[in-house]
Amino acid sequence: MLREKPPGHGHTEEGVLEVLDVVVRHPQAKFVLSAMGAPPPYVVDRLHSKGVVVGAMAGSSEHAQKQIQSGVDIIVAQGSEAGGHTGTISSMVLWPEVVDAVSPVPVLAAGGVGSGRHVAAAFALGAEGVWCGTIWLGSSESELSPALRKRFIAARSQDAIQRKYDTGKPLRGLRSKWTDAWDAPDAPRPLPLAAQKLLVAAALKRFELADAADYMGYMSGQIVGRIKEELPIREIMARLKVDCHQTLERLRTSGWQ
Ligand SMILES: Cc1cc2nc3c(=O)[nH]c(=O)nc-3n(C[C@H](O)[C@H](O)[C@H](O)COP(=O)(O)O)c2cc1C
Numbered sequence: 552m553l554r555e556k557p558p559g560h561g562h563t564e565e566g567v568l569e570v571l572d573v574v575v576r577h578p579q580a581k582f583v584l585s586a587m588g589a590p591p592p593y594v595v596d597r598l599h600s601k602g603v604v605v606g607a608m609a610g611s612s613e614h615a616q617k618q619i620q621s622g623v624d625i626i627v628a629q630g631s632e633a634g635g636h637t638g639t640i641s642s643m644v645l646w647p648e649v650v651d652a653v654s655p656v657p658v659l660a661a662g663g664v665g666s667g668r669h670v671a672a673a674f675a676l677g678a679e680g681v682w683c684g685t686i687w688l689g690s691s692e693s694e695l696s697p698a699l700r701k702r703f704i705a706a707r708s709q710d711a712i713q714r715k716y717d718t719g720k721p722l723r724g725l726r727s728k729w730t731d732a733w734d735a736p737d738a739p740r741p742l743p744l745a746a747q748k749l750l751v752a753a754a755l756k757r758f759e760l761a762d763a764a765d766y767m768g769y770m771s772g773q774i775v776g777r778i779k780e781e782l783p784i785r786e787i788m789a790r791l792k793v794d795c796h797q798t799l800e801r802l803r804t805s806g807w808q
Pocket residue numbers: 584585586587608629632633634635636661662663664682683684685686769770771772773774
């Protein structure tokens with residue numbers, strides 16, 4: 552019988568190397584993004600030897616410089632408003648800092664991108680492109696259950712809060728009855744990474760099995776406040792593109808140049 556890996560296994564070196572073994576067995580894998588620390592150079596070399604482009608997620612210019620030393624090809628500069636594990640520097644400040652720190656290595660801008668105006672801003676701040684997460688969660692193709700998708704559509708920007716309760720590291724996700732319980736004055740403090748994951752894994756799984764949407768605080772960035780309806784991804788992409796072109800055209804004709 553196959554035994555399930557313990558929670559947190561994916562954050563260990565052994566767990567990461569197992570995933571890499573799968574990646575290199577599949578020639579259609581063209582890009583790997585490493586997060587939560589610089590990948591060791593031997594990992595980057597192994598991926599490069601298979602023709603895979605390697606990126607790294609950075610929340611500060613110091614992180615980005617370390618990742619460049621490991622030999623990565625692209626940096627994703629992720630501001631603190633992003634969904635998932637984030638640092639403390641917001642996109643507006645972080646993107647150009649990282650661009651300047653790693654030039655000429657290309658930078659993708661992440662954290663709070665939800666309209667063509669954000670895409671145009673990313674270009675203006677020196678990025679080569681954008682990297683989005685949250686805006687896909689309200690889409691028709693989203694991995695979320697219908698109940699949770701509804702909560703995403705109703706959520707405001709301030710409902711996407713950064714807490715350590717799910718993994719032990721600051722993680723931005725939707726506020727829920729679960730995060731409210733941990734925020735209570737008499738609640739215990741979260742444990743460090745891996746230990747906290749082990750502690751809460753069973754409870755999180757039960758919320759999922761019961762489809763208890765009120766208790767599920769799925770990862771989400773502050774841009775969730777812009778998700779107002781369920782749309783197919785094709786439509787979201789088309790709107791981003793049109794809005795970006797209109798913004799660039801407005802700037803071109805607005806007398807700012
Ligand atoms: C549901 C969800 C899961 C994510 N999982 C990961 C992950 O496993 N690894 C990672 O590096 N980033 C992860 N992220 C962060 C995204 O890669 C991306 O940087 C972020 O969503 C961009 O900001 P935005 O949410 O404002 O679009 C996740 C984000 C979301 C919303």
